[in-house]
Structure formats: structure tokens, C-alpha cells
Amino acid sequence: MNSATPRAITREALNELPVVRYEGPIHFVDTPALLHAARQDILGDAVVGFDTETRPAFRKGESYLPSLAQVATANAVHILPLRYPDTRGLLAEMLAADIVKAGVSLAHDLRMLRQVFPFEDRQVIDLGVIAKRQGYGQTGVRNLAGLLLGCRVPKGAKTTNWAAPQLTPAQIAYAATDAWVCRELCLKFGAHGLVSGLQSVPGTDTIRT
Numbered sequence: 224m225n226s227a228t229p230r231a232i233t234r235e236a237l238n239e240l241p242v243v244r245y246e247g248p249i250h251f252v253d254t255p256a257l258l259h260a261a262r263q264d265i266l267g268d269a270v271v272g273f274d275t276e277t278r279p280a281f282r283k284g285e286s287y288l289p290s291l292a293q294v295a296t297a298n299a300v301h302i303l304p305l306r307y308p309d310t311r312g313l314l315a316e317m318l319a320a321d322i323v324k325a326g327v328s329l330a331h332d333l334r335m336l337r338q339v340f341p342f343e344d345r346q347v348i349d350l351g352v353i354a355k356r357q358g359y360g361q362t363g364v365r366n367l368a369g370l371l372l373g374c375r376v377p378k379g380a381k382t383t384n385w386a387a388p389q390l391t392p393a394q395i396a397y398a399a400t401d402a403w404v405c406r407e408l409c410l411k412f413g414a415h416g417l418v419s420g421l422q423s424v425p426g427t428d429t430i431r432t
Contacts, residue, residue: 231360232369243374244396245403248299251395258309261294261301266316268296270323270413272406273347275332276385276398289335290385295402302390302398305339315342325409326402327351327364350408353417368404371411376404 252261265271272295278287292303292314303310314336318324325348326332333344351362359370368376383394390398 229370230358232366237366237369237375240369240373240375242377243368243372243400243404244377245295245300245400247403249302249395249399250299251302251304251390252310252313253304253307255309257301258313261303262313262316264296264298265294265301265313266320266322268298268322270325270406270409271296271317272300272402272404272409273324273326273329273332274398274402274405275336276394277335278384278386287386288339289332291390291398292336293398293402295399295406297406300399300402302395311340315340318342318344318347321346323348323409325350326405327362327367348409350405350412353412357417364401364404364408367408372404372407376400 250257250261252258273292275289275292277289280286289305291305292310294301294303294314294317303314305311305314318333319342323346324344327350329347329349333347336342350364350367354362354367359367361367361370365376365378368374377397377400383391385394387394
């Protein structure tokens with residue numbers, strides 16, 4: 224990254240940035256047809272953004288396993304509810320595939336996912352680790368989006384019930400945006416040579432505010 228790029232951002236400065244939300248196609252994968260389309264799209268891309276959502280715990284000793292995973296490609300974001308064996312199978316296939324899976328705090332996400340289904344993983348890139356190596360003191364998705372993409376990612380749905388039988392439009396938009404921003408950040412890092420092999424991947428300038 225450019226040495227002049229700030230390595231930290233204040234809450235006030237972050238709040239002044241324009242809000243961005245993913246505006247492309249979002250597919251909640253709950254039919255065989257959507258599963259087939261998701262597999263074709265995800266495994267056909269070179270780099271995907273990856274994130275999970277878990278029902279929040281508010282009581283001491285209470286904890287939950289991830290309820291869904293979201294995967295962003297160049298074409299769409301696929302929301303994969305983990306209650307379905309077939310979506311777990313697709314995620315296992317994706318994680319083992321030779322494509323880049325980019326996100327933040329992925330070590331924790333993968334550890335929790337392994338309690339839901341078994342898988343091997345390759346080409347998983349934690350953007351927070353890369354940012355820390357580059358001297359960034361703030362390595363969460365929202366701070367990195369503010370610093371590197373110049374936008375503010377809303378977090379209003381973060382503590383909602385992700386295990387609900389039906390998700391609200393706000394939840395789906397939140398989940399999709401997080402995965403999409405992870406892909407955008409990875410492409411930004413790749414454009415600066417910080418992620419091997421991504422310098423030529425298109426799609427680094429697709430942020431819309």
C-alpha cells in the first residue's frame with residue numbers, strides 16, 4: 224500500500240464516510256436450482272469474499288454455532304444456510320478448491336464451521352492478518368473498508384437472530400455486504416501486490432456509494 228495511506232481511522236471520520244451496501248444480485252440458496260447455480264458461480268471465480276453469521280449469545284455460558292455462510296463472487300452474493308446438508312457440501316467443496324477465499328478473522332470462522340461439518344481448506348486469506356503486517360492498527364472489516372475503500376459499512380443487523388427460519392431483508396443485505404466488501408478488500412490488496420496472483424483479477428473499482 225502507499226506509505227501515505229492512513230493506518231488508522233477515528234470513529235468520527237468513519238461516520239462521515241458515505242454508507243455503502245451491496246446492490247447486486249443476492250441468492251438465498253434453498254433450492255436445488257439455486258444450489259447448482261451457486262456452485263457454478265462460486266467454483267468458476269478466482270477469488271470470493273467469505274463470511275459467516277452466528278446467532279448472538281447474551282447470557283453467560285451461552286453459545287451457538289454458525290447459522291449461515293455468505294460467499295461473494297464477481298456476479299452475485301450467495302447466502303448459504305447451514306441447516307441444509309447440500310449447502311454444507313458446497314461450502315466444503317469451495318473451501319478445498321484452488322480459489323482464493325478472503326475474509327477477516329477467518330481462523331475463528333473456520334474453527335466454528337468445523338463443529339458443523341468436516342472440510343479441508345486451501346487458499347484461505349485473512350485480510351486482517353495482511354493488514355496487520357502492513358502496519359494497520361485497525362483490522363476489522365469496517366475500519367479497513369473506511370481506510371482502503373473510502374466507505375462506511377453499516378452494522379445494524381449484526382446482533383440479530385441469524386438462526387431464524389426466515390431472515391429479514393435487512394439481515395440479508397447486511398450479510399451480503401460483508402462478504403462483498405471482503406472480496407473488494409482482497410482485490411484492493413491484490414492490486415497492490417499484497418496477495419499473490421491477484422494483480423490481474425478484474426473488479427477492483429466496483430465500489431458504489
